[in-house]
Amino acid sequence: MLLATAVIFTGCPSDPDDDTYPIVEFDTRLVGTWADGIPGEWYDGFRITSGMDLYKSDTDFNDPSFTDPSWGGKIVYAAKFSENSGILIIQYGAGLKQTWYDYSEYPTVKELSPQPAGNFYGIYYDELKAATVKLSATSDQKNNNGPCETVSLQQAINRFTLDAKYDWMYSGLTSAYPRVD
Numbered sequence: 001m002l003l004a005t006a007v008i009f010t011g012c013p014s015d016p017d018d019d020t021y022p023i024v025e026f027d028t029r030l031v032g033t034w035a036d037g038i039p040g041e042w043y044d045g046f047r048i049t050s051g052m053d054l055y056k057s058d059t060d061f062n063d064p065s066f067t068d069p070s071w072g073g074k075i076v077y078a079a080k081f082s083e084n085s086g087i088l089i090i091q092y093g094a095g096l097k098q099t100w101y102d103y104s105e106y107p108t109v110k111e112l113s114p115q116p117a118g119n120f121y122g123i124y125y126d127e128l129k130a131a132t133v134k135l136s137a138t139s140d141q142k143n144n145n146g147p148c149e150t151v152s153l154q155q156a157i158n159r160f161t162l163d164a165k166y167d168w169m170y171s172g173l174t175s176a177y178p179r180v181d
Helices: 153-159
Strands: 007-008 024-026 032-038 043-048 053-057 070-083 085-092 101-105 108-111 119-124 132-137
Touching: 032 132, 070 153, 085 153, 119 153
Parallel strands: 024 070
Antiparallel strands: 007 024, 032 043, 043 053, 053 070, 070 085, 085 119, 101 108, 119 132
């Protein structure tokens, strides 16, 4: 089985807040639908397309088509930390920004108001194999799992690094998502 990795070099922004797309190191093995769930009860998954779109879904398992994703956007930056791990940074698509909630008074949960202003968001991946991958959407681990979007792409690149990953994701990522396509 031949595994391919695409590396696209499009230059680096000269201005640290310039959101032109910098070096992208996208592992094409991530393309596909990665999901887990109990049919008819719950569904948790990611879809990553060859056009570098990423969608997250937390819906009924009977709709694995991602016709109504929870959130998503265009992958505008990707960096590999090792052969099978790295970071994907998306810029939210129109109407696809996730909603954040305040869990500080759990079990009472309320929607944060105002929602964060940033449009760039990180997703870590680890243990990428042909049939499974661990994917972890990020949240602020030092602030009650709060929002961690950034206003500029460069801020996101500086934030979501290998050294800082446990500041922005759960230790040990998640369980492995199986490939379902």
